[in-house]
Every structure is written in structure tokens, then in C-alpha cells.
Amino acid sequence: MSKTLFDKVWDSHVVKHVEDGPDVLFIDRHMVHEVTSPVAFLGIKNRDIGVLYPNKTFATADHNTPTINQHLPVEDPLSANQLMALEENAKAHGISHWGLGHEKNGIVHVVGPEYGITQPGATIVCGDSHTSTHGAFGAIAFGIGTSEVEMVLATQCIMQPKPKKMRINVKGSLNFGVTPKDVALYIISKLTTSGATGYFVEYAGDVFENMTMEGRMTVCNLSIEMGARGGMIAPDEKTFEYVKGREHTPTGAAWDKAMAYWKTLKTDADATFDKELTFDASDIEPMITYGTNPGMGMGISKSIPNANQVEGGEATYKKSLGYMDFNEGEDMIGKPIDFVFIGSCTNGRIEDFRAFASIIKGRKKADHVTAWLVPGSHKVEAAIKEEGILDIIQESGFELREPGCSACLAMNDDKVPAGKLAVSTSNRNFEGRQGPGSRTLLASPLVAAAAAVTGKVTDPRELMNS
Amino acid sequence: MAYDKFEILTSTAVPLPIENVDTDQIIPARFLKATERKGFGDNLFRDWRYNGDDTPKTDFVLNDATYSGKILIGGKNFGSGSSREHAAWAVYDYGFRCVISSFFADIFKGNCLNIGVLPVQVSAEFASKIFAAIEKDPKTEIEVNLPKQKVTLLVTGESESFDINGYKKENMLNGFDDIDYLQNIKKDITAFAEDLPL
Numbered sequence: 001m002s003k004t005l006f007d008k009v010w011d012s013h014v015v016k017h018v019e020d021g022p023d024v025l026f027i028d029r030h031m032v033h034e035v036t037s038p039v040a041f042l043g044i045k046n047r048d049i050g051v052l053y054p055n056k057t058f059a060t061a062d063h064n065t066p067t068i069n070q071h072l073p074v075e076d077p078l079s080a081n082q083l084m085a086l087e088e089n090a091k092a093h094g095i096s097h098w099g100l101g102h103e104k105n106g107i108v109h110v111v112g113p114e115y116g117i118t119q120p121g122a123t124i125v126c127g128d129s130h131t132s133t134h135g136a137f138g139a140i141a142f143g144i145g146t147s148e149v150e151m152v153l154a155t156q157c158i159m160q161p162k163p164k165k166m167r168i169n170v171k172g173s174l175n176f177g178v179t180p181k182d183v184a185l186y187i188i189s190k191l192t193t194s195g196a197t198g199y200f201v202e203y204a205g206d207v208f209e210n211m212t213m214e215g216r217m218t219v220c221n222l223s224i225e226m227g228a229r230g231g232m233i234a235p236d237e238k239t240f241e242y243v244k245g246r247e248h249t250p251t252g253a254a255w256d257k258a259m260a261y262w263k264t265l266k267t268d269a270d271a272t273f274d275k276e277l278t279f280d281a282s283d284i285e286p287m288i289t290y291g292t293n294p295g296m297g298m299g300i301s302k303s304i305p306n307a308n309q310v311e312g313g314e315a316t317y318k319k320s321l322g323y324m325d326f327n328e329g330e331d332m333i334g335k336p337i338d339f340v341f342i343g344s345c346t347n348g349r350i351e352d353f354r355a356f357a358s359i360i361k362g363r364k365k366a367d368h369v370t371a372w373l374v375p376g377s378h379k380v381e382a383a384i385k386e387e388g389i390l391d392i393i394q395e396s397g398f399e400l401r402e403p404g405c406s407a408c409l410a411m412n413d414d415k416v417p418a419g420k421l422a423v424s425t426s427n428r429n430f431e432g433r434q435g436p437g438s439r440t441l442l443a444s445p446l447v448a449a450a451a452a453v454t455g456k457v458t459d460p461r462e463l464m465n466s
Numbered sequence: 467m468a469y470d471k472f473e474i475l476t477s478t479a480v481p482l483p484i485e486n487v488d489t490d491q492i493i494p495a496r497f498l499k500a501t502e503r504k505g506f507g508d509n510l511f512r513d514w515r516y517n518g519d520d521t522p523k524t525d526f527v528l529n530d531a532t533y534s535g536k537i538l539i540g541g542k543n544f545g546s547g548s549s550r551e552h553a554a555w556a557v558y559d560y561g562f563r564c565v566i567s568s569f570f571a572d573i574f575k576g577n578c579l580n581i582g583v584l585p586v587q588v589s590a591e592f593a594s595k596i597f598a599a600i601e602k603d604p605k606t607e608i609e610v611n612l613p614k615q616k617v618t619l620l621v622t623g624e625s626e627s628f629d630i631n632g633y634k635k636e637n638m639l640n641g642f643d644d645i646d647y648l649q650n651i652k653k654d655i656t657a658f659a660e661d662l663p664l
Contacts, residue, residue: 012663147643156659194543431490431491
């Protein structure tokens with residue numbers, strides 16, 4: 001029978017199907033961080049059971065960590081306590097732990113691919129909804145709750161019904177100044193924040209084939225923002241090239257065996273999807289959000305839609321614009337901004353910092369803007385230094401911080417103050433997401449860079465040499 | 467973690483007719499720092515419920531004594547966003563055992579089922595009827611009958627059936643969780659692991 005890429009990976013991991021119930025799905029790789037794991041470790045302790053396969057779980061600290069002075073003790077006692085719990089739990093169960101200060105430390109969805117933990121055809125879970133990132137490699141990867149973290153620790157399985165399948169094609173070539181982030185925000189704006197709920201998405205077409213691995217990670221990362229369980233892209237030569245030679249990547253005969261298998265991981269020509277959508281790349285321009293969910297996005301040159309032009313209830317729409325202090329019909333271009341955040345598992349990789357640097361080079365940070373530049377990992381930080389990007393950053397009046405999730409969810413001190421407007425390369429513009437009362441505009445690193453040097457929402461194409 | 471069994475719940479309901487209620491509203495990230503499952507109910511809808519100085523926002527429904535009950539009824543796409551189970555814990559710990567909506571985000575729905583909060587998905591029309599009935603009489607009662615998979619607006623007798631798979635239904639009726647099940651098939655799991663493609 002013809003199968004989709006998703007079917008192939010899912011079906012090969014089903015231990016058993018429960019009648020009138022979910023599938024028991026075997027998990028190849030389990031990533032844990034300090035926030036969603038302690039109660040799970042406590043759970044197995046209370047049940048007096050151990051971790052079944054400690055070598056399939058990888059721990060890193062990221063959500064709570066400070067992004068300055070990481071060599072000093074963490075000041076917030078609650079954060080320090082969670083970080084210590086992760087370290088102790090990992091140690092007690094023989095799980096590898098890349099804590100604060102470790103050379104491999106970074107955001108869980110950045111370090112997984114960097115060290116070859118992320119591989120094609122694998123099932124990957126983490127107590128974090130942006131686990132969908134790893135789908136860029138042709139893996140089935142999605143976020144789980146803490147009860148499920150406990151299940152994976154105890155049994156290496158979770159119990160979930162198989163989702164429906166959707167394919168999203170984007171055909172043609174991208175316009176000047178349009179990045180993978182814009183492609184994703186465009187798709188989400190078309191589907192709304194719940195349009196893919198119940199589905200697992202496969203991204204296909206020229207745009208994704210031509211995209212770098214880091215770009216694919218950005219797109220897959222944002223799958224959850226339209227409600228999808230996850231998103232994936234068939235592995236190709238680019239994928240294999242990226243994976244090759246990394247710490248956890250197979251070598252020798254095991255590599256040959258893996259390659260033979262990975263090359264079968266594509267959707268069969270006559271396989272069917274429950275839903276299929278096709279978009280034209282030429283319709284996409286640099287995007288920006290104007291509301292309080294990632295589906296409320298538009299081309300940067302457009303004006304904020306009227307309530308009657310969008311799906312959903314008018315009251316909710318007006319509440320959202322009220323929170324943002326925006327009005328229907330206004331332009332986004334020219335709005336003064338206060339903060340810029342470059343980072344997160346969505347856009348905290350080296351290509352994102354290259355894009356940022358390409359705009360700020362030879363320009364100065366706008367005086368009134370506070371900018372937080374946070375690499376996704378120490379590896380990204382090292383590349384920023386090696387490639388001379390740090391020099392550009394400093395010459396333009398910016399500073400580079402240390403790795404972590406940072407202002408994406410503002411669990412540490414990187415909080416945007418109430419009422420302030422931030423252009424962020426992260427993934428959520430929910431009310432208060434970046435700090436109580438903060439207002440977030442989601443955008444690409446190019447749009448964020450243009451805002452950082454002009455102090456207002458600016459079309460980055462005006463600052464780029466075509 | 468085991469939870470109380472769920473069979474038939476008859477209760478008034480707290481209305482929250484807002485769409486796309488995300489998990490950052492249900493419980494903001496800064497309240498996720500505990501290492502035990504304790505006290506999350508206090509921070510349910512924290513930033514909608516309290517001002518910056520921790521005084522209650524009087525216009526928010528949880529601060530309005532008119533409304534109470536073990537059922538929360540929310541707008542479409544309830545629970546979107548993060549995978550934090552803390553959101554479901556906050557709902558449960560506050561005292562809700564059931565959330566009704568015309569549409570749920572996937573991960574939140576799964577988390578609820580895993581911890582003993584019953585997510586009941588109804589049609590948009592039926593959700594509107596419930597909201598209208600509560601608006602008319604905040605003490606109106608709703609019956610959520612899990613064995614019959616039926617939700618009834620007692621004042622009018624109008625009802626609608628809801629979906630839940632047989633396995634999860636059995637778990638909710640008995641207060642079982644998935645680990646109980648998985649522990650029992652551990653041999654199948656370890657045998658399966660030997661046989662993976664890679």
C-alpha cells in the first residue's frame with residue numbers, strides 16, 4: 001500500500017494498537033529540559049520505577065537560564081532549584097546532561113540537530129511544543145506533556161492516536177528579502193492558529209527543497225503555531241550532508257545501513273493525504289504579526305485587516321487589537337518599537353545571525369531600542385565569533401548575550417516591560433508572552449534587524465542591496 | 467499521578483467566551499518554576515485574574531462570585547500554544563474537572579485526558595446555547611455524563627453527545643493513567659526495541 005513519509009515513520013514505531021484507543025508509539029530520542037521534567041522524574045520515583053533506556057534521553061538546561069554571567073550562580077532561587085533538579089535527576093538515572101556552562105549547552109531544539117541526536121526517520125519527543133523543529137530532518141517530532149515525559153522515561157513509549165495527514169506545497173521561488181520565517185508566518189496567516197489542529201503536516205515543493213536545513217528547521221518549528229501536531233520534510237542530500245559526521249550520527253557500516261533506510265523515507269507518488277494545500281511562493285513578502293496569536297500576520301507593506309476580513313469572532317479580534325493598542329486599517333510600517341529580540345529555537349541559529357548582520361553592517365542601533373541578541377547554543381555563539389559577526393554586532397552598538405530560550409518566553413530576567421513593543425524572531429506573540437503586558441511583533445531576522453537600526457517597523461528590502 | 471474517577475458531573479459552569487485561549491494565558495511561563503505539582507491553581511489565568519500589584523481584576527469571571535462550578539466553558543480553540551501540562555494542572559487544581567469548548571488544541575486536550583480533566587468538544591451551536599443559558603441564569607446546571615458520552619443543559623433538557631475513545635473513557639472512569647497500561651506491556655516494548663529499522 002502506498003504510504004506517506006509520515007505513515008512510514010509512524011507505522012514503523014507502533015508497538016501495538018489499542019483497540020478503540022491510541023497507538024503505543026516507541027520513541028527513539030527523548031529530549032528533556034528543566035521546566036517540564038521534574039514532576040515526571042518525581043512520578044517515576046513515587047512509582048519506584050527507573051528509566052528504561054537512559055541512553056535515549058538527553059537533558060539540557062535552556063528555559064530558565066540567564067543570558068548574562070552564566071559563570072555565576074543563578075540568582076533566582078526557583079530557577080536555580082529547577083536547574084539543580086535536572087542535574088540531579090540526570091545523574092541519578094545515567095542520562096547525559098548538558099547543563100548551564102557545559103560546552104554543548106543550548107536550546108534543546110538547537111543542540112539536538114547540532115550533535116546528530118536528530119536523525120531522519122526517528123521519533124523524537126520533548127516536553128516542549130517546538131519539538132516539531134526536528135521534523136526538518138524527516139523525523140516525527142512533537143511536543144508532549146509531563147505525564148508523557150514520565151511515560152517515556154519509564155517505558156520509552158507514549159500513547160497517542162495517529163493524527164490525520166496534511167501536505168502543504170509551496171511552489172516557485174521566493175521573492176527578494178523573503179526568508180523561511182516569512183514562509184511559515186504566511187502559511188499560518190492563511191490557515192489561522194488552529195487550521196492544522198489534528199493533523200501532522202508534510203511540507204513539499206520547490207521552496208522547501210531549495211531551503212537550507214536551518215531554514216527547514218524554522219518552518220517545521222512553527223508547525224505547532226497553526227495547531228499541527230508537527231511538521232516534516234522528506235530527507236534529501238542536504239539532510240544527509242548536514243547529519244554526517246556529527247557526534248551521535250552513525251559511522252562506517254551503520255552509516256551505510258542508515259543511508260539505505262533514510263533514502264526510502266519519502267511519500268510514495270500515489271499516497272494520499274486527508275488535506276492538501278498549495279501556495280505560490282511569489283505571493284509571499286516579508287511578514288509581520290499585528291495581533292496576539294501567530295495566525296494574525298500579514299505582509300509588512302499591508303495594513304491591519306478589519307474584523308470582517310478575518311476568520312473568527314469580532315469580539316476576540318477587537319480584544320486582541322486592543323491589547324496591542326492597534327487599530328483596524330493601520331499600517332505597521334513606521335510604528336516605533338522599543339525592543340528587538342533575535343534568538344529562540346525558531347531563529348537562533350547561525351544563518352539567522354548572518355541575516356541580522358547583513359542589515360546592521362555599517363549602520364548603528366537606534367538609540368531608544370533595547371536589543372537582546374541571544375544565540376541558540378554555544379556552538380552558534382562560537383560561529384558568530386569565528387565568522388566575524390561579533391565584530392559587526394559590536395561596531396553597530398549591539399551586544400551578544402549567552403545562549404538560552406531568553407525573551408521568547410521570559411522565564412528568566414529577559415522580560416519586555418509592560419506596554420513596550422518588541423520585534424522578535426521567536427514564535428509566539430501571545431499576551432504577556434515576553435513579560436507581563438509586553439507586546440510582540442513576530443518577524444524574520446531581517447525585519448528585526450531593520451527595526452533595530454531604524455527604531456521602527458521598516459521593510460528590510462529598503463536596506464538591502466538587491 | 468492518579469486522579470479522582472470521573473463518571474457523571476452535574477455542576478454550574480464558569481463561562482469564558484474568548485477564542486484561542488492560549489496556555490500562556492492559562493498559566494504564564496514565569497509560574498512554571500516548581501519542581502512539584504503544587505499550587506498551580508492559584509496562578510490559573512494569572513494575568514487576566516490579577517493586576518500587576520496582585521490585586522484581583524474585578525471584571526474577570528473567576529473574580530465574579532456570580533459564576534462558579536466544576537465546569538469551565540471556553541471559546542473555540544481552547545488551550546492553543548505550549549505543551550505545558552501545568553496548564554491542565556492549573557485547571558484541575560483550581561477545581562475544574564471538565565472543560566467544554568467547540569474546539570480544543572491537540573496537546574492541551576491530550577494533557578487534560580492524562581490528568582483527569584475531561585475535555586468535552588461540542589458543536590459551536592451547542593456551545594452558544596450553553597453560554598446563553600449561563601448568561602440568562604448563572605446558576606444553570608450542566609450534566610456531563612461520561613458513561614453515556616452526553617452533555618445536557620438541564621434547564622431545557624437539550625443535550626449533545628461527545629467523542630472520547632474507548633480506552634481513554636475507561637481510564638477516566640477508573641482513574642487509571644497510561645503508565646499503568648505501559649508498565650504491563652513492558653516485555654512487548656523491549657522486544658520491539660530489538661527490532662527497529664535502525
